[in-house]
Structure formats: C-alpha cells, structure tokens
Amino acid sequence: MAPAFRLSLKAKVSDSMSHLMVDFSRERSQLKSLSFLPVPGTPVIDLSQCLVADNCVTVVWSVPGEDAKIEHFDLEYRRTDQEGAPRGREEHPWMVVEGIRGSEYTLRGQRFDTRFMTFRVKACNKAVAGEFSEPVTLETRAFVFKLDSGSSHQNLRVEGLSVEWDSTGGKVLEMKKEMKTRPASPLNSPARSAMMMSPKRTPMARGSRDRFTAESYTVLADTALDCGQHYWEVRFDKDSKAFAAGLALRSLGKFDQLGKTSASWCLHLNNWLQTSFTAKHNNKARSLEGPVPDRLGVHCSYEEGLLSFYNAHTKQLLHTFKTKFTQPVVPAFMVWNGSFSVQTGLQVPSAIKCLQKRNSGTSSSTASLT
Known part of the structure; x- marks a missing residue:
C-alpha cells in the first residue's frame, strides 16, 4: 500500500506553519476493505490410507481444521534405499507435482528400482505456500535385474x-x-587380414x-x-x-x-x-x-x-x-x-x-x- 499512500496523502499546514496535518480517512477505509490471506496449515499424510500397488503409489493427506483459502497442494517425492530420515546426501533428487486440486494423488506407471519412496506435501493459496508435511517413506520393493552380457551368446x-x-x-x-x-610381419599384411575377416573363413576369436x-x-x-x-x-x-x-x-x-x-x-x-x-x-x-x-x-x-x-x-x-x-x-x-x-x-x-x-x-x- 506504500505507493497508494504516497499518491493520495496531501498534507495541510496551519497559517503559522506550526502544525502539519494529514487526513487518513480515505486510506483507513481502503485498509478496512482489505482481506489478508493466512499462511495455509501444514498437511498431515495419512499413512494408513496410502497405497502401493501395481507400480502406482496413492498418497492421502489432510489439513488440520477447515481452511477454505487453500487453492492447491504441491507434492514432492524422491526414490531412496534408506528407510526413514536421510542419513547423508541422497542420490535421487526431489520430484515435484504441482497444482493438485484435492487431498490425494496417485503416481502411475512407476518403475520401482529402489526399496522406498519418500513423500511430502504442502498447501498453497494465492499469496503464499505453507510448510511441508513431515516426510513419509513407503516401501516400493520390486524385482530388479540386469542382463549378464558377459555370459551371453556371442551373436x-x-x-x-x-x-x-x-x-x-x-x-x-x-x-x-x-x-x-x-x-608387423608379412603374415599380417592387409591382404591376409582381409582373407581372415572373410565370412567364408572360420572365425579365430571365440567367447x-x-x-x-x-x-x-x-x-x-x-x-x-x-x-x-x-x-x-x-x-x-x-x-x-x-x-x-x-x-x-x-x-x-x-x-x-x-x-x-x-x-x-x-x-x-x-x-x-x-x-x-x-x-x-x-x-x-x-x-x-x-x-x-x-x-x-x-x-x-x-x-x-x-x-x-x-x-x-x-x-x-x-x-x-x-x-x-x-x-x-x-x-x-x-x-x-x-x-x-x-x-x-x-x-x-x-x-x-x-x-x-x-x-x-x-x-x-x-x-x-x-
């Protein structure tokens, strides 16, 4: 409101210049008409309602008390092999899902290549975002393997x-x-090498x-x-x-x-x-x-x-x-x-x-x- 005050306030002085008077009546009415948005409450993730199945994770939360001023929620998650609070620098960064209209969200089509996923959520209104909830870690164990190229057929x-x-x-x-x-020797000449690499010859190298x-x-x-x-x-x-x-x-x-x-x-x-x-x-x-x-x-x-x-x-x-x-x-x-x-x-x-x-x-x- 500072620019508005600077533009609208007009000071009045007495004839003897002994008093300076400022009329705040119009500004007071403007201030009374303002409504200030509170900082949204901190959500609480309901662990009993969260579900991990079919490579999907459903996270459910609530905000203590009714707060109709909440516009949306932001959900963050990251993969981890550690259960509970991180004990060092995490290998995987936080991923963000913004603008969730509701108190639950489902991540679909995930590949579970770590043992756990950690989630946290915060509420947002048009002015400000609240604090993140306490992180919750869900187990997402699945079968992960690689192919053993060292023993595969050479073809x-x-x-x-x-x-x-x-x-x-x-x-x-x-x-x-x-x-x-x-x-270098005559036996390793380019012509002989070409003959050795011909498909008609038995390959020399074997697995x-x-x-x-x-x-x-x-x-x-x-x-x-x-x-x-x-x-x-x-x-x-x-x-x-x-x-x-x-x-x-x-x-x-x-x-x-x-x-x-x-x-x-x-x-x-x-x-x-x-x-x-x-x-x-x-x-x-x-x-x-x-x-x-x-x-x-x-x-x-x-x-x-x-x-x-x-x-x-x-x-x-x-x-x-x-x-x-x-x-x-x-x-x-x-x-x-x-x-x-x-x-x-x-x-x-x-x-x-x-x-x-x-x-x-x-x-x-x-x-x-x-």
Missing part, C-alpha cells in the same frame, strides 16, 4: 535391458583388436568358456531368485525366427537350449519353416492356442513352484508350469534373428494375484511338462 548384442541378434557376433571387432596387438555358444543363443539375468514372488515383462519382435523367455538354473550348460533340458522352463516362439508357440521343459513341448502377444508377463512364485506366463496387456493367463525349485533360478532369454527388451522394477499385478488366489488348490494343466 547377441546386449545393451542395457535390450538384446538384438547380431550375425557378426562381434568377431570382426575382436579380430581387429587382435591384429592391432600383433607385430569365454562360460559364454553360451553353438545354437544356444541365450542370455541370463544377473540376479537369482530363491524366495518370494516376482514379476517382469518382455517385449519381443514377433517376426523373430525364434524367441524364448522363462527361467533356468545357473548350471544350464553353454550348449543347452532353453526348454530342452530339465534345467529350464520357457515359452518358445518359432517362425522358422512353420510358426509355433509352445511351452517347453525337459525337451517336451505343449502347443498354446490363441494369438501370440507382443509382450509377455512372467510371474514366479518360488515357494509354490509356479512359473506363469501372461499376456502383459490383458493379463490373460497363457500357461503355468508347476514344479519344485530346489536351486536358485534366474530369468533366461533366447533370440535368433530378432530382438527383445526386458522391463524390470515391476510389482506383481493385482490381477495376477487375484487369479492365482482363485486358482489355488486346482490341479495343474501342465503336469506332463513338470
């Missing part, structure tokens, strides 16, 4: 969680490295003895399962000549193909010569009916010995293996002339939990494959 190019068939198999690059380290080889175009995850329930999804190229996804023991031989030994269970898509979509284990196969989805959901319940495959879009059950896991198992994948990508950090969907509970106690339809 598979692994980049993060994506895999693509590579007919060269990195052999040309390994030959170039080998030739760079050789001393390590632990790498899958021959026709076992396989890559395993780097994290084993030995308890609990876990879920992950695989998106694959349906035009691949061959593709498989499932579980395997770490003892799976480097020449073994998924589903052809007792150490692996998988769904297998074959587009070579004729198209087939089968469940395979111990060299036994069962044909699956219906269209082939482009994304599979894989669910493992270790203690129950269940390995189930779903259409990741509709959560329709495709097949279930019922067995008894006596050793830790790892996610396993195979591709020939194609590609696929894996999505981890996913919780077991509620639809799958409900279906599993509904089917508990029923006999397995895959007894011949266990």
Whole structure:
C-alpha cells in the first residue's frame, strides 16, 4: 500500500506553519476493505490410507481444521534405499507435482528400482505456500535385474535391458583388436587380414568358456531368485525366427537350449519353416492356442513352484508350469534373428494375484511338462 499512500496523502499546514496535518480517512477505509490471506496449515499424510500397488503409489493427506483459502497442494517425492530420515546426501533428487486440486494423488506407471519412496506435501493459496508435511517413506520393493552380457551368446548384442541378434557376433571387432596387438610381419599384411575377416573363413576369436555358444543363443539375468514372488515383462519382435523367455538354473550348460533340458522352463516362439508357440521343459513341448502377444508377463512364485506366463496387456493367463525349485533360478532369454527388451522394477499385478488366489488348490494343466 506504500505507493497508494504516497499518491493520495496531501498534507495541510496551519497559517503559522506550526502544525502539519494529514487526513487518513480515505486510506483507513481502503485498509478496512482489505482481506489478508493466512499462511495455509501444514498437511498431515495419512499413512494408513496410502497405497502401493501395481507400480502406482496413492498418497492421502489432510489439513488440520477447515481452511477454505487453500487453492492447491504441491507434492514432492524422491526414490531412496534408506528407510526413514536421510542419513547423508541422497542420490535421487526431489520430484515435484504441482497444482493438485484435492487431498490425494496417485503416481502411475512407476518403475520401482529402489526399496522406498519418500513423500511430502504442502498447501498453497494465492499469496503464499505453507510448510511441508513431515516426510513419509513407503516401501516400493520390486524385482530388479540386469542382463549378464558377459555370459551371453556371442551373436547377441546386449545393451542395457535390450538384446538384438547380431550375425557378426562381434568377431570382426575382436579380430581387429587382435591384429592391432600383433607385430608387423608379412603374415599380417592387409591382404591376409582381409582373407581372415572373410565370412567364408572360420572365425579365430571365440567367447569365454562360460559364454553360451553353438545354437544356444541365450542370455541370463544377473540376479537369482530363491524366495518370494516376482514379476517382469518382455517385449519381443514377433517376426523373430525364434524367441524364448522363462527361467533356468545357473548350471544350464553353454550348449543347452532353453526348454530342452530339465534345467529350464520357457515359452518358445518359432517362425522358422512353420510358426509355433509352445511351452517347453525337459525337451517336451505343449502347443498354446490363441494369438501370440507382443509382450509377455512372467510371474514366479518360488515357494509354490509356479512359473506363469501372461499376456502383459490383458493379463490373460497363457500357461503355468508347476514344479519344485530346489536351486536358485534366474530369468533366461533366447533370440535368433530378432530382438527383445526386458522391463524390470515391476510389482506383481493385482490381477495376477487375484487369479492365482482363485486358482489355488486346482490341479495343474501342465503336469506332463513338470
């Protein structure tokens, strides 16, 4: 109001200049017509009403006392592996959701790659924001793994969680490295080098003895399962000549193909010569009916010995293996002339939990494959 006072106040003085008079009557009426917005109260997050499910987090809060002047709320959250108050510099920054009209908010489609998420919220009106609530930490544990590129078949190019068939198999690059380290001699001439790199010649470089080889175009995850329930999804190229996804023991031989030994269970898509979509284990196969989805959901319940495959879009059950896991198992994948990508950090969907509970106690339809 200071500019208004400076423009409107007009001082009056007495004839003898002994008194200075200022009339505040108009300014007083203006001040009385003003309404000042209070600082909003501090919200309180209701931990009992918060929900973590299906890779979504719903946060619910309230503000003590009625405060109709609140215009919106701002929610902040960050990922963490520490439960409770931070004990040092956090690796992940605060993320902000502004302008929430209501006392709850749901974060959807999250990837849970840390054990917890911390939340805090503040109320705002048109003039000012209040204090943040006390932070609340919610557990968001999910199954996270990477692909073990060190043991993958040499014809598979692994980049993060994506895999693509590579007919060269990195052999040309390994030959170039080998030739760079050789001393100069007539045997290492450019002409001879070109002959050595010709596709008609047997490649000189080979993978390590632990790498899958021959026709076992396989890559395993780097994290084993030995308890609990876990879920992950695989998106694959349906035009691949061959593709498989499932579980395997770490003892799976480097020449073994998924589903052809007792150490692996998988769904297998074959587009070579004729198209087939089968469940395979111990060299036994069962044909699956219906269209082939482009994304599979894989669910493992270790203690129950269940390995189930779903259409990741509709959560329709495709097949279930019922067995008894006596050793830790790892996610396993195979591709020939194609590609696929894996999505981890996913919780077991509620639809799958409900279906599993509904089917508990029923006999397995895959007894011949266990």
